[in-house]
């Protein structure tokens with residue numbers, strides 16, 4: 036297990052445009068002001084290569100959601116910068132940030148967030164339609180076959196299993212060729228067999244499509260499906276591990292919570 040005191044997780048000091056899909060430099064996030072100030076993230080630096088599949092773990096309150104929100108442009112750091120590809124998203128705001136997120140960032144949630152009145156195909160292409168774009172049919176066909184829902188495009192979400200609904204949500208997250216896909220407990224609502232299938236799919240998308248994926252999870256079994264697990268504790272990087280088993284990840288987590 037490597038500790039992060041002198042060595043941020045991932046690679047650092049790498050210029051933009053060098054195969055790095057996501058980079059946080061000395062990111063700090065504070066909530067509130069004066070004596071009530073709470074530092075949710077403190078001096079977090081990391082860089083993730085294109086095509087990497089990373090899990091973020093840490094005890095409750097360690098800053099996982101805050102990190103996900105800052106890295107995806109849903110919130111802004113108090114200090115430091117966040118690059119998605121070569122764009123410093125901490126410098127964007129308003130419509131430009133919304134547009135950037137729509138074009139360059141994908142999201143997968145525990146609750147699939149599909150619209151019940153739309154077909155599978157309409158749900159997947161919705162982000163493009165909202166951005167005033169039309170779907171690339173070849174990509175739609177490739178993607179829906181890659182995630183195993185090519186035969187379900189005309190169904191409504193209620194006519195699908197939980198695992199199938201999550202596959203629709205994954206296709207929707209990838210439809211705009213995002214630089215990074217952020218997943219928040221993506222298997223939290225699934226039984227273990229469907230969860231395994233979704234995790235295998237995420238791994239496949241990272242490897243075969245060079246899709247960068249960042250996943251927050253509490254579950255060491257889920258985290259073990261990723262290539263690298265980055266640990267947070269008290270808003271700071273606490274270490275990282277490549278290719279650990281669920282038991283090893285769990286042991287490290289227990290150490291952080293002690």
Ligand SMILES: Nc1ncnc2c1ncn2[C@@H]1O[C@H](COP(=O)(O)OP(=O)(O)OP(=O)(O)O)[C@@H](O)[C@H]1O
Pocket residue numbers: 066067073074075093094095096097098099100101102
């Ligand atoms: N909007 C907010 N205003 C004030 N404090 C906040 C806000 N959001 C988060 N915090 C605080 O920041 C710290 C980190 O919270 P965060 O939600 O990022 O942790 P987490 O690791 O995702 O926790 P969990 O595993 O319980 O979801 C916590 O102390 C939390 O109470």
